[in-house]
Amino acid sequence: EDQVTQSPEALRLQEGESSSLNCSYTVSGLRGLFWYRQDPGKGPEFLFTLYSAGEEKEKERLKATLTKKESFLHITAPKPEDSATYLCAVQGAGTYKYIFGTGTRLKVLA
Amino acid sequence: DADVTQTPRNRITKTGKRIMLECSQTKGHDRMYWYRQDPGLGLRLIYYSFDVKDINKGEISDGYSVSRQAQAKFSLSLESAIPNQTALYFCATSDRETGDLYGYTFGSGTRLTVV
Numbered sequence: 036e037d038q039v040t041q042s043p044e045a046l047r048l049q050e051g052e053s054s055s056l057n058c059s060y061t062v063s064g065l066r067g068l069f070w071y072r073q074d075p076g077k078g079p080e081f082l083f084t085l086y087s088a089g090e091e092k093e094k095e096r097l098k099a100t101l102t103k104k105e106s107f108l109h110i111t112a113p114k115p116e117d118s119a120t121y122l123c124a125v126q127g128a129g130t131y132k133y134i135f136g137t138g139t140r141l142k143v144l145a
Numbered sequence: 146d147a148d149v150t151q152t153p154r155n156r157i158t159k160t161g162k163r164i165m166l167e168c169s170q171t172k173g174h175d176r177m178y179w180y181r182q183d184p185g186l187g188l189r190l191i192y193y194s195f196d197v198k199d200i201n202k203g204e205i206s207d208g209y210s211v212s213r214q215a216q217a218k219f220s221l222s223l224e225s226a227i228p229n230q231t232a233l234y235f236c237a238t239s240d241r242e243t244g245d246l247y248g249y250t251f252g253s254g255t256r257l258t259v260v
Contacts, residue, residue: 039187067245078149078235078251079188122188126245131195132204133249135188 037062041123041136048113048143056108056121056139064128068106070099071122073138079122113143148172151236151252158226158259166221166255168236175241177219178249179203179211182233191234194219195241226259233257 038061048054060068067086071079083092085101092099096117098109108121120138127134149170158164168177179191190203192211200211208230210222223230233256237249 069245069248071248076253078237078253079249081248081250084245084248124188131193132190133188137185137187 037125037127037134039123039125039134039136041121041139043139044137045140046142048110048141050114050143050145051112053109053111053113055110056141058106058108058123058136059104060106060123060125060134061104062125062127062134066126066128066130068101069124069126069133070106070108071124073120073122082121110141113141115143115145117141118143147253149236149238149250149252151234151255153255154253155256156258158257160227160259162226164223164226164257166223166234166236166257168219168221168252170217170236170238170250172238172240172250173216174238174250175216176239176244177213178237178239179209179219179221180235180237181205182235182254188235191221223257223259226257228259231257231259 040059042057070082073079083099088103090101096111100107120140122138124133124135152167178193180188182188194200194213212220233254235254236252239249
């Protein structure tokens, strides 16, 4: 069964304290792995798509990486405005369906 | 104006009532989706539509129905609401051509409470 597990559930960082969020997945043939950011009271906002092991994508203080079993979202020198819930999703080969993880709630303190 | 607009933003309804959640988009996307978000369960797909004449059930369609009135409009109905349908509902869109490259565009959600 396709599955996505995100850890930790919640993370508190001081401003400037770099860290990583983990997304472990099990899927029959990965078609794509997606990262989204969700702010309170809003819908998820697309960040990255990763397609194959070894691929990396960057946007401002965020960098996403992918292996055959997991993805990491690295946050470098975070700022309070990076506080949000970060969602990971996978899409298996030959399917329309996305499987979402339950997210990591990130709080960055000033 | 938002690319994907959901109405209402919040709704409280009574058990057994029929309720409709509406979604409209200005992205010009052909694919539209309805998701439900519950604490600890993540986003789960209720229904999806790849064009006006194409409607498909997702993983949790029981108790729900949908209508794709136009390319830009996709509504979700709860025929007889029950308390365990209390959740945050999201409409999303994607483009068949660019699809995964840019992910889904989500609306801001409808918070539904069934009492």
